[in-house]
Amino acid sequence: MDPVTRLGVVGCGLMGSGIAEVAARSGLDVLVAEATHDAAEAGRRRLTVSLDRGVRRGKLSEEQRDQALARLSFTHDLGDMADRQFVIEAVAENRDIKTDVIRALDKAVEDSAAILATNTSSIPIIDLAVATERPAQVIGMHFFNPVPVQQLVELIPALTTTEETVERARHLTQQLGKQAIQAPDRSGFVVNALLVPYLLSAVRMVEAGSAVPDDIDRGMELGCAHPMGPLRLLDLIGLDTAQAVAESMYEEFKEPLYAPPALLRRMVAAGHLGRKSGRGFYTYTA
Numbered sequence: 001m002d003p004v005t006r007l008g009v010v011g012c013g014l015m016g017s018g019i020a021e022v023a024a025r026s027g028l029d030v031l032v033a034e035a036t037h038d039a040a041e042a043g044r045r046r047l048t049v050s051l052d053r054g055v056r057r058g059k060l061s062e063e064q065r066d067q068a069l070a071r072l073s074f075t076h077d078l079g080d081m082a083d084r085q086f087v088i089e090a091v092a093e094n095r096d097i098k099t100d101v102i103r104a105l106d107k108a109v110e111d112s113a114a115i116l117a118t119n120t121s122s123i124p125i126i127d128l129a130v131a132t133e134r135p136a137q138v139i140g141m142h143f144f145n146p147v148p149v150q151q152l153v154e155l156i157p158a159l160t161t162t163e164e165t166v167e168r169a170r171h172l173t174q175q176l177g178k179q180a181i182q183a184p185d186r187s188g189f190v191v192n193a194l195l196v197p198y199l200l201s202a203v204r205m206v207e208a209g210s211a212v213p214d215d216i217d218r219g220m221e222l223g224c225a226h227p228m229g230p231l232r233l234l235d236l237i238g239l240d241t242a243q244a245v246a247e248s249m250y251e252e253f254k255e256p257l258y259a260p261p262a263l264l265r266r267m268v269a270a271g272h273l274g275r276k277s278g279r280g281f282y283t284y285t286a
């Protein structure tokens with residue numbers, strides 16, 4: 001199978017910038033698209049800061065950082081994705097936005113055999129696949145946060161996705177130095193279906209006043225060797241993202257354990273989204 005050399009990444013937020021960074025460090029030519037010129041420039045800065053941090057921590061040399069930066073280009077015009085062999089969209093977790101983006105990519109990418117992957121964590125892959133003229137070449141590729149660190153990619157074929165598309169996505173996952181598992185096109189896939197009820201249970205514990213966040217987190221870190229406890233992890237994921245994932249799981253299964261607790265909703269409404277807003281279950285300084 002020919003390796004992917006020209007990758008497109010749409011969206012340069014937390015997940016998109018992580019995917020773009022890993023791909024550029026793996027030697028791929030990466031075109032990153034954002035909605036506006038300013039957002040694309042912010043994405044470029046985020047990637048540069050992350051690569052600089054990699055140099056400071058001895059993960060890569062200055063030469064490797066410069067090579068990775070040279071492989072990255074930025075646009076705010078999805079039409080520039082025309083020559084891409086594989087595009088991963090990682091825009092906001094919103095059904096309308098993702099549908100618009102995948103439709104636009106379908107029109108923009110000239111090679112009708114090119115693959116369009118979505119990093120959605122909650123929208124059925126089939127809904128995005130049938131919005132395109134190439135439902136056989138649409139697949140879910142679910143990365144984990146922080147993308148440069150977490151080894152897993154869940155591959156989620158829709159009912160329309162061919163085995164060849166799955167194999168090409170698996171091959172790209174290997175090129176990125178990550179490991180794939182195959183997951184069903186049902187809300188939560190494999191990992192979130194197990195993780196989300198656990199995270200929400202921790203929120204309910206805080207809500208009930210039975211334990212404070214630091215005790216809950218240290219309990220799971222020291223007692224079960226989790227790298228971070230559930231509330232620190234929610235702050236990392238983003239409380240808005242966690243709420244969106246939980247809502248979609250609840251909508252699909254009507255399982256009470258998936259229903260976002262009132263405290264989570266209130267915190268999201270207040271803008272306490274976790275690390276990215278400076279405040280969640282904990283406060284963060286830049």
Ligand code: 3HC
Binds near residue numbers: 233
């Ligand atoms: N980018 C690149 N590297 C990073 C990074 C980032 N954003 N954050 C941390 N790292 C690297 C550091 O460079 C360091 O590498 P080194 O040990 O080789 O020097 C290593 O990760 C550890 O970092 P720190 O020492 O700064 O901090 P910690 O030891 O506390 O680790 C952590 C931080 C990697 C975030 C770790 O706590 C962890 O793995 N937490 C669990 C994360 C997790 O469960 N993610 C999945 C979330 S679910 C999801 O994403 C799905 C979605 O749909 C909801």
